[in-house]
Every structure is written in structure tokens, then in C-alpha cells.
Amino acid sequence: MRRCFLACVLAIAAIAALKAGAATAAPSRPDEFTGLPAVQKWIFEYRRKPEPRQLPAVVQALSRLQAFREPDSSGIYVGFIAGVIAANPTRADALVRRMFPLPPEDHWAVIRAIAYSGLPGWRGLLIRHADRMPDRKVMINKLVSGDLPVLADVKIEEKPAFMDNVKSYLSPKRYFGPKEKAPRKLTFDGSPELLDVLWGYYFATGSRDPINRIIALLPWSKEKDSTDKLTVGNMAKYTLATNASRDADILAILKSEVPRQPEEVKPILTDVIDNAETVETAQLRKEALAAIEELKRKGPGSKREMSLLGQIGQGAVYVGCVAASALGHVEVGIPCVIGGAAGSAALSIFNGQQ
Numbered sequence: 001m002r003r004c005f006l007a008c009v010l011a012i013a014a015i016a017a018l019k020a021g022a023a024t025a026a027p028s029r030p031d032e033f034t035g036l037p038a039v040q041k042w043i044f045e046y047r048r049k050p051e052p053r054q055l056p057a058v059v060q061a062l063s064r065l066q067a068f069r070e071p072d073s074s075g076i077y078v079g080f081i082a083g084v085i086a087a088n089p090t091r092a093d094a095l096v097r098r099m100f101p102l103p104p105e106d107h108w109a110v111i112r113a114i115a116y117s118g119l120p121g122w123r124g125l126l127i128r129h130a131d132r133m134p135d136r137k138v139m140i141n142k143l144v145s146g147d148l149p150v151l152a153d154v155k156i157e158e159k160p161a162f163m164d165n166v167k168s169y170l171s172p173k174r175y176f177g178p179k180e181k182a183p184r185k186l187t188f189d190g191s192p193e194l195l196d197v198l199w200g201y202y203f204a205t206g207s208r209d210p211i212n213r214i215i216a217l218l219p220w221s222k223e224k225d226s227t228d229k230l231t232v233g234n235m236a237k238y239t240l241a242t243n244a245s246r247d248a249d250i251l252a253i254l255k256s257e258v259p260r261q262p263e264e265v266k267p268i269l270t271d272v273i274d275n276a277e278t279v280e281t282a283q284l285r286k287e288a289l290a291a292i293e294e295l296k297r298k299g300p301g302s303k304r305e306m307s308l309l310g311q312i313g314q315g316a317v318y319v320g321c322v323a324a325s326a327l328g329h330v331e332v333g334i335p336c337v338i339g340g341a342a343g344s345a346a347l348s349i350f351n352g353q354q
Contacts, residue, residue, distance in 0.1 A: 029054070029057070036065050036067060039058065039062060039065065039067070040076075042058070043203050046204060047204065052084050052091060055085075055099075056095060059081060059099045059109075060099070060102070062077055068109040069105075071193070074193075074196075075195070075196025076197070076203075077200060078112050078200065079198060079200025079202075079203075080201070080203055081113035081200075081204075082112075082114070082118075082197070082201055082204070083203070083207075084204045084205075085114060085117040086117040086204075087204065087205050092117075096129050101132075104136075107133040107135065108139060110133070111133065111140060114129075116151040116152075116197060118150075118152050126143065127140075127144060151186075151194070151197060153186055156188070192235065195235055195236060198214055206249065208257075211250065211253050211254070212257065214236045214240060215254070215261065215269060218237055218272070219233065220236070221236070221268060222268070223295075224300065225300040230295055231288075231292055234284070234292070237268065237284060237288070238281065238284045240276075241272045242276075244276035245275070245277070245279045254269060254272060254276070255273060
């Protein structure tokens with residue numbers, strides 16, 4: 001509940017700030033930032049006038065404003081830092097060095113941003129600055145060794161074939177074999193804050209790649225078995241439509257991608273574009289909530305259609321306080337559900353169903 005509350009407050013505060021002073025430009029220097037809305041506006045506009053030398057001061061400002069306190073709601077900032085580092089490989093060492101000193105509790109954000117940057121030499125960069133973050137040696141070592149996954153490792157999981165599910169349930173190893181520890185994976189349905197990371201990366205670089213990765217999540221908006229995937233798919237759809245309705249560059253990317261997409265993606269992406277052009281994003285919120293509630297009420301489609309497969313596990317539901325809302329460019333309408341705890345805006349819908 002606390003994490004959700006903080007994320008929702010972030011979104012509401014950003015919207016209020018932009019409405020109150022839409023004509024006022026964001027501070028030109030990060031040391032002038034007095035609140036998160038100003039930082040968010042600066043981040044949103046960064047790609048049109050990149051100022052990588054300002055990144056250390058932005059990190060300092062974010063730390064001062066306690067933006068890294070809740071990792072679940074810090075994805076956009078981690079993604080933005082990662083994107084600036086990635087776009088400036090020759091400056092990476094100097095940029096990271098100038099981010100310090102930072103409070104030890106905020107070091108995780110710098111570490112994760114370096115690892116998520118995708119620089120060919122990110123491991124070396126992380127090792128060179130490890131002495132500045134002695135309390136995070138375990139995290140650094142696990143990232144460098146590959147025991148912790150990074151953003152580049154995240155794949156869109158394919159839905160298991162019917163016979164694969166049957167074999168899994170009928171296999172004696174499932175019930176009598178030794179319990180093998182599954183390798184740690186980083187997935188969009190298990191870590192929905194990664195959607196924010198991708199948006200932050202885009203705002204830093206203007207690159208098509210993070211947008212394309214978000215587009216790849218759109219088929220999950222039709223998911224029938226997993227509440228997590230259904231929710232993330234609808235989050236992807238909603239944030240693409242909302243940001244594209246307010247940014248011509250994003251809309252142009254979406255239009256150019258339609259012919260390149262698989263057949264299962266084209267109609268959903270076309271729907272996103274139509275909603276963006278007509279600014280009908282409120283309908284997407286309603287459809288998302290209806291679909292999620294129906295799945296939660298009826299259970300997975302595979303359970304309804306084939307009882308042999310049994311109940312497919314459903315984890316926490318995550319909706320709403322994602323990058324578009326966090327940046328203050330949409331009306332808060334989707335309930336903010338992070339870490340399995342429902343925010344006050346969602347209690348009327350989700351109460352008793354968690």
C-alpha cells in the first residue's frame with residue numbers, strides 16, 4: 001500500500017504542477033529543481049535538446065527528492081540514467097564519477113542503470129566504480145557474474161504449447177523428482193516496472209528500440225490465463241496511446257511500425273494509433289479494468305477450457321502509475337497497483353480479490 005501510495009502521489013503531484021504552470025518552462029539547471037514534477041518535465045523534453053553533462057546533477061536532485069526510495073516506482077529514472085549513459089559511451093566514466101557522493105541507500109539505482117545501459121563495457125564500468133559503493137558489493141558481483149539478469153536479457157515469453165503443459169503435469173518429476181532451483185529471470189510480467197524503464201530509456205535517447213519492445217507486449221492485452229500478463233499488456237497499450245496522443249514523434253514511430261509487425265500485433269497497434277489520434281485513451285482504461293476484473297473473477301481461460309491443466313498461478317496485479325502518468329501527461333484514472341497492494345483508487349474494484 002505504501003509503495004502504491006507514493007507512486008500515485010507522484011503522478012497526481014506532477015499533473016497538478018503542469019496544470020498550474022503549463023506555460024512555465026522547466027528549470028534549465030538541475031540544481032534549480034524544487035520538486036519531482038520539474039525533474040519529470042525536464043526528462044520528458046530531454047531528447048529534443050540533450051544535455052548529458054547535466055545527468056550527474058539530475059541524479060543528485062532525484063536523490064535529494066527521495067525519488068529512489070521505492071524501486072518499484074523508480075523505473076523511469078533508472079531507465080533515463082541508463083539511456084543517457086548508453087548514448088554517451090565516451091563520457092560514461094566521467095558521468096558516473098560525478099554522480100557521487102550519493103547516500104548509500106540510493107546506490108542501487110546507479111548500479112542498475114549502468115547494467116541496464118547495454119554498453120558493451122558496462123561490466124568494466126561497474127567494476128571501476130565499485131569502490132564508491134562498498135555496501136552494494138553483493139549486487140555488483142551478481143550483476144557482473146550474470147547471476148542477476150539485466151534489461152537486455154528480458155525476453156517476451158512464449159505461451160507454452162498445449163502438449164507441453166500436459167507433459168509437465170503428467171511428468172513424475174513434477175511430483176517425485178528433486179526440487180531444482182529455477183534460475184532467476186527478469187520478466188515484464190514479474191517486474192512490470194520494466195515498462196517504466198523502457199519509457200525512461202526512450203526519453204533519454206529517442207531510440208525506437210524501447211518503443212518496439214513495448215509494442216511487442218501488446219498481444220498480452222488479449223491474454224486469457226495470466227492476470228499479470230494481461231495487466232502489463234494493457235499498460236503497454238495505454239501508455240503507447242497516451243504518450244503518442246501528446247507526442248508526434250512517438251505517433252510517427254508507431255505508424256511506421258505497423259507494416260513490420262506480426263499479424264497478431266497489427267490490429268492492436270492500429271487500435272493504439274486510432275486511440276492516440278482521437279485522444280480516446282479513457283476507453284482503454286475502461287477496457288483494461290473490465291478485462292482484468294473478468295479474468296480475476298472467472299479464472300484463467302485454460303482452466304475454464306481444460307480442467308486437466310488446473311489453475312495457472314496468478315501473481316500480483318500491477319496497473320497504472322507507469323511512465324505516462326508519472327510524467328504528468330495523463331489524467332489519473334487507472335488504479336495504481338504495485339507489489340500486489342491496491343491503491344485507494346482501485347479498492348472499490350479489487351477489494352477482496354487480491
